[in-house]
Amino acid sequence: MQKSEIEAELWKELDALIEAFGMGKEVSISYEPKDRIEDFYGEDRYCGGEYREDTKTIVVHRKTLEGAKETLAHEFFEYLLEPLYGDQVDSFNIIVPDILKAYGKAFSKIQYRKKEQIIALLTRDWKRRRKK
Numbered sequence: 001m002q003k004s005e006i007e008a009e010l011w012k013e014l015d016a017l018i019e020a021f022g023m024g025k026e027v028s029i030s031y032e033p034k035d036r037i038e039d040f041y042g043e044d045r046y047c048g049g050e051y052r053e054d055t056k057t058i059v060v061h062r063k064t065l066e067g068a069k070e071t072l073a074h075e076f077f078e079y080l081l082e083p084l085y086g087d088q089v090d091s092f093n094i095i096v097p098d099i100l101k102a103y104g105k106a107f108s109k110i111q112y113r114k115k116e117q118i119i120a121l122l123t124r125d126w127k128r129r130r131k132k
Ligand SMILES: [Zn+2]
Pocket: 046, 047, 074, 078, 116, 119
């Protein structure tokens, strides 16, 4: 499948997500397929993309249509959860004194894993619903 075809499918999928959840009209997509994908913590096998809060853009790196759509859904849920999650971790890291930085890191890592688990469940559910 051509890059432009996958991109068009991703925009359709985004429309379906916006319709289903009634949010995300301001979100846009940047499709940047990559051979090798690394994540912030270097251990996330689900992402293959990212949500950029500053530009409200979902960046998708995965190369297959199926994978790219899964990443789009994943990052859409990142967008939905951002107001609940993003600030919490950042402010925790700012308020802790140096000696607690290690705890802060561990804490945000646990939070991150939990969030990723929730998003994985939401993504799986979304895929199931789309197949019906
Ligand atoms: Zn994620």
